[in-house]
Amino acid sequence: MSSTSAVGPRRKIVGTSLKMYFDLTKTLTYAADLANISSQAAKHNIDLFIIPDFVSLLPVKDALTGTEVKLGAQDAFWEDAGAYTGEVSCKTLSQAGVSIVELGHAERRRLFGETDATAAKKAAAACRNGLVPLVCIGEKTHGKIASQAVGMAIEECRPQVMSLLQAIPDDAELILAYEPVWAIGASEPADPDHVVAVTQQIRKMAEGRKGLTRILYGGSAGPGTYDRLRQGVDGLFLGRFAHDIKNLEQVIKEMSD
Numbered sequence: 001m002s003s004t005s006a007v008g009p010r011r012k013i014v015g016t017s018l019k020m021y022f023d024l025t026k027t028l029t030y031a032a033d034l035a036n037i038s039s040q041a042a043k044h045n046i047d048l049f050i051i052p053d054f055v056s057l058l059p060v061k062d063a064l065t066g067t068e069v070k071l072g073a074q075d076a077f078w079e080d081a082g083a084y085t086g087e088v089s090c091k092t093l094s095q096a097g098v099s100i101v102e103l104g105h106a107e108r109r110r111l112f113g114e115t116d117a118t119a120a121k122k123a124a125a126a127c128r129n130g131l132v133p134l135v136c137i138g139e140k141t142h143g144k145i146a147s148q149a150v151g152m153a154i155e156e157c158r159p160q161v162m163s164l165l166q167a168i169p170d171d172a173e174l175i176l177a178y179e180p181v182w183a184i185g186a187s188e189p190a191d192p193d194h195v196v197a198v199t200q201q202i203r204k205m206a207e208g209r210k211g212l213t214r215i216l217y218g219g220s221a222g223p224g225t226y227d228r229l230r231q232g233v234d235g236l237f238l239g240r241f242a243h244d245i246k247n248l249e250q251v252i253k254e255m256s257d
């Protein structure tokens with residue numbers, strides 16, 4: 001696999017969403033720990049990001065002052081302003097120092113009715129406001145026969161990717177997180193051969209885009225996951241296994257090699 005795109009070499013990227021696991025106090029402790037290890041990623045030209053809950057964004061931004069850690073939000077609305085109680089606009093997120101907006105996570109699809117269409121509209125809003133959409137895609141169930149599982153996963157991911165690509169400018173930066181739904185919250189990540197086969201096809205779907213397009217793997221990822229995915233992905237999107245900062249430090253080390 002080539003590690004270059006039309007816009008130059010793709011920097012590796014790794015990060016974590018804290019989902020709703022931590023309260024504010026714990027989030028800030030974690031952000032301080034992250035700031036302390038962040039130079040290890042920067043030294044190796046690896047982008048590092050954290051996606052805390054909305055309330056924590058501003059204090060986390062302060063905790064990350066002087067580092068290169070990118071700040072992400074866990075969702076955003078597709079309009080920039082108006083009577084949308086409870087929603088947060090990409091414009092406000094941008095003003096708050098956010099640079100990445102996570103969209104279409106499996107939990108938001110399952111619990112809050114997020115669809116490919118809403119994720120695409122939100123991604124367009126993110127691009128319009130200078131934010132990078134990080135859009136989660138992935139098949140719901142694991143095909144039991146390995147040879148068929150790859151093809152089924154690709155066909156389930158294809159409309160998720162295509163609706164998104166149609167909604168955002170061709171030159172917009174994009175992060176696609178391949179997260180097989182069945183591998184989220186599990187004891188171990190998906191089989192590396194499966195992930196590489198699927199993500200190579202996902203990359204083909206975005207081939208020819210002018211904007212930087214990076215692909216992450218997420219779903220029970222942690223130390224030991226990245227090495228066998230090198231041929232398919234540009235990095236990892238961590239959940240629970242980043243809660244211990246030492247694990248994240250180890251992942252950065254593995255990605256640095």
Ligand SMILES: O=C(CO)COP(=O)(O)O
Nearest residue numbers: 184185219220221239240
């Ligand atoms: O959903 C994920 C990242 O967005 C992955 O979560 P887990 O690593 O906890 O399975």
